[in-house]
Amino acid sequence: MQRYELAAVTGLDSLTRVERDVPRPGPGQVLIRTTAWSLNYRDLLVAGGRYGPPRAGCVPLSDGVGVIEEVGAGVTRVAVGDRVAGIFMQGWIAGDIPGDAGNTALGGAIDGMLSEYVVLSAEGVVKVPAHLTDAEAASLPCAAVTAWNALVRESGIRAGDTVVLLGTGGVSLIALQFAKLHGATTIVTSSSDAKLDIARRLGADHTVNYRAQPDWDRAVLDITNGRGADIVVEVGGPGTFDKSLAALRPGGHLPLIGVLTGVNGAVSTAAILRKHIRVHGIYVGSREMFDEMNRAIAASGLRPPVDRNFGFDDARAAYEHLERAAHAGKVTLTR
């Protein structure tokens, strides 16, 4: 079988396609014949050695979907023929995040999914909604679970809330769909008017081009008649954090997800306390959240937005497409 490895972790040149034996499932494990994958911004960080301790030789990607071809001794949770995705942190099943969950993150701390066959623990997979294509289903494990955790679990989104989504990447556009599913009013920002058109087609009620209007927080206040938004899905990090605070209503929720502008920076702590802002640290989510989200996706018929699909042979081109940030939604791969 073929798989990709990051021979070094010094950038996209590290991505190497290699021939390996098909692995065999041990007790409690399953063998998955993968059919589709998706990329996340995190995969660029991993390839560049900027995400956790760099691990040369790592198989990249947290997000992959496939069909179980063989089960090891004692497996009863899933069966041969089930279409499943791996969960981002193999060690986070339910409840609060375990302190060492990051050590079990696919495509980073441990080998990931960009392989024609993968062996995972039977506990580390979920069945994916039947109506989704393989590429759509492969869009779920990182971006969608993160968006679900941020909006539903941590921020307790309710019908009538106003939700702000920053940019049109994978997390933000899936979060837009979940916000609409819950009856929210949505405001999407982007650097591109063409991408804002896509966001409107996905249900954005208001759009703001943050290049043309860098004080997008003012625009949010104008749209909400001065009240501020109930939730800002914070994917920017230090470069957008203070504007996100300014765009929120008193008591509003700020699920803190992204590092697009870096991982350190000055933060207006006084603004947080004066406005009683609830800042939630978000690190993807548990298997329980993934299952809960899948039920909502199945019931609603929602389809994650795929910007562009590449072949397994073209993984490097897919990474480069993500790196150019010309996409809106998810970048996927299929066999």
Ligand SMILES: NC(=O)c1ccc[n+]([C@@H]2O[C@H](COP(=O)([O-])OP(=O)(O)OC[C@H]3O[C@@H](n4cnc5c(N)ncnc54)[C@H](OP(=O)(O)O)[C@@H]3O)[C@@H](O)[C@H]2O)c1
């Ligand atoms: N904490 C977690 O568990 C977790 C999980 C998933 C993702 N993340 C993080 O969340 C972020 C987004 O991930 P992703 O996979 O969705 O990325 P992505 O698909 O690569 O999206 C990138 C998009 O973000 C927008 N953007 C970039 N800089 C921006 C800025 N300063 N202000 C507003 N928007 C900006 C751009 O959209 P426009 O071109 O439309 O402006 C860009 O295309 C990343 O930092 C990622 O590491 C964290």
